[in-house]
Amino acid sequence: MYLSAVSTCAKNFGRGKHKGIALALPIAAFGLSGMWQSQIGEHLLLEKRPDGRKGTVDVYRYFLFLGCLLLIVGLIGVFALKVVDEDEMIDEAVDELERSGLLEDSDFFHRTSGHGYGTIQDGEQQPVEEGEQELHEEEERRKKTWLLNSETRRFLSDHTMWWLAAGFFLVTGPGEAFINNLGTILDTLHPPSVSDEDTLTSPATHVSIVAITSTLARILTGSLTDLLAPTSTAHQHRRGPESMANSMASLPEAHTPQSPKSFTMSRVTFLLGFSLLLSIGQVVLASGMVQGHDDRFWLVSGLIGAGYGAIFSLTPIIVSVVWGVENFGTNWGIVATVPAAGATVWGLIYSGVYQWAAERETSMLPEKGSGGANADVLCHGRLCYAPTFWGMAVSVWVACGFWIWAWKGRGGWSRRGIAV
Numbered sequence: 404m405y406l407s408a409v410s411t412c413a414k415n416f417g418r419g420k421h422k423g424i425a426l427a428l429p430i431a432a433f434g435l436s437g438m439w440q441s442q443i444g445e446h447l448l449l450e451k452r453p454d455g456r457k458g459t460v461d462v463y464r465y466f467l468f469l470g471c472l473l474l475i476v477g478l479i480g481v482f483a484l485k486v487v488d489e490d491e492m493i494d495e496a497v498d499e500l501e502r503s504g505l506l507e508d509s510d511f512f513h514r515t516s517g518h519g520y521g522t523i524q525d526g527e528q529q530p531v532e533e534g535e536q537e538l539h540e541e542e543e544r545r546k547k548t549w550l551l552n553s554e555t556r557r558f559l560s561d562h563t564m565w566w567l568a569a570g571f572f573l574v575t576g577p578g579e580a581f582i583n584n585l586g587t588i589l590d591t592l593h594p595p596s597v598s599d600e601d602t603l604t605s606p607a608t609h610v611s612i613v614a615i616t617s618t619l620a621r622i623l624t625g626s627l628t629d630l631l632a633p634t635s636t637a638h639q640h641r642r643g644p645e646s647m648a649n650s651m652a653s654l655p656e657a658h659t660p661q662s663p664k665s666f667t668m669s670r671v672t673f674l675l676g677f678s679l680l681l682s683i684g685q686v687v688l689a690s691g692m693v694q695g696h697d698d699r700f701w702l703v704s705g706l707i708g709a710g711y712g713a714i715f716s717l718t719p720i721i722v723s724v725v726w727g728v729e730n731f732g733t734n735w736g737i738v739a740t741v742p743a744a745g746a747t748v749w750g751l752i753y754s755g756v757y758q759w760a761a762e763r764e765t766s767m768l769p770e771k772g773s774g775g776a777n778a779d780v781l782c783h784g785r786l787c788y789a790p791t792f793w794g795m796a797v798s799v800w801v802a803c804g805f806w807i808w809a810w811k812g813r814g815g816w817s818r819r820g821i822a823v
Contacts, residue, residue, distance in 0.1 A: 404477055405433050406739065409719060410732035411484045414492065417728035420629065426723065427625020427716045431618045434712050438614035443468065445607035492729060493547050554730035563816060566809035568738045570802035571718055574678055576745020577685065577795035578711035580753055583746060585609050587757065591787040592697045604697045612704040617712025624673050624713045628720060631668040633822035670724070670823050671810045674717045675803050681710025682799040689792035691785040724823055725816060753791045760787040
């Protein structure tokens with residue numbers, strides 16, 4: 404459902420000058436959902452303790468709430484999401500491929516060149532028989548399938564795509580693992596003798612902080628990159644410098660380059676900056692600055708939330724700029740699968756370190772667990788999480804190196820004349 408919404412916005416608005424904010428808004432809404440949904444679980448869908456006090460979240464009722472919500476929103480999307488003038492977009496993409504010379508060896512090109520790709524030239528309105536109309540529609544479907552398959556092959560064969568996806572894996576994995584383990588991280592900040600009522604914060608509060616900062620960062624980066632990013636030419640990803648220069652005169656007026664901006668900042672620069680911001684949050688946590696001071700934990704949640712949100716906004720924008728919007732759903736869908744793998748890897752690393760620290764603590768204090776307000780907490784102290792978050796920070800720095808190589812390295816976007 405998330406990919407459907409973002410892909411629809413990319414195809415409808417991704418070729419305009421406001422592509423950043425057009426993609427940032429649905430992605431921001433995706434992040435903002437965590438805020439209000441966590442608050443519903445925290446305040447409305449709770450179990451009742453025998454003494455009448457509020458307990459933990461009622462998992463059954465909460466998942467029932469999420470299931471009904473997703474069903475309703477999904478049904479709305481079935482009828483509300485629509486790509487406008489998709490046939491025209493496909494025709495323009497095929498025309499660009501023809502001008503670039505990439506269709507000369509295509510079997511589909513030779514079969515359909517005599518039919519003008521099934522289009523009517525010069526806006527003529529020609530009557531068509533029912534059989535011819537069906538043939539035309541079938542040709543349009545074949546053309547779309549051929550184009551999207553061709554775009555997918557080109558996307559997967561581009562080495563910069565793999566550097567981009569690898570960096571995305573190394574950054575979003577730690578971000579996802581932090582969000583997934585917020586509760587256990589907060590429990591490690593105090594000894595078990597401190598009860599939940601005596602702490603100054605809760606997991607739901609920090610889920611909300613992550614959601615708010617993530618949402619603001621997505622909207623901010625989408626807006627700023629529209630204003631500051633270098634101006635790109637239409638479908639620049641398909642053409643080399645020579646063919647681009649030769650075909651500029653044939654581009655429609657709407658696709659001609661805009662006047663140069665007085666000051667520009669690449670989207671990759673924003674991507675690197677917010678990634679470093681995320682790593683600062685990880686370093687603050689790993690250094691022990693918040694150990695015993697849960698009132699400072701908002702700094703960690705805010706920095707990681709802002710960096711995580713900006714990266715999730717900027718990466719699909721870069722995908723749409725470098726590889727176009729015609730096959731955006733598939734292209735971004737491929738890249739968007741890596742956070743799940745990253746979260747799994749870093750979740751296992753975090754749980755392994757946590758278990759090791761808990762066993763070490765138990766061996767040193769055999770009497771542990773005999774009492775206390777939070778005696779069920781397995782581990783507490785900086786050792787439970789510090790090694791993991793130092794590793795996460797290094798992972799983010801390595802990702803920044805991958806992105807710089809995809810941008811400025813051999814065969815990178817900058818050397819190919821792609822204004823990212």
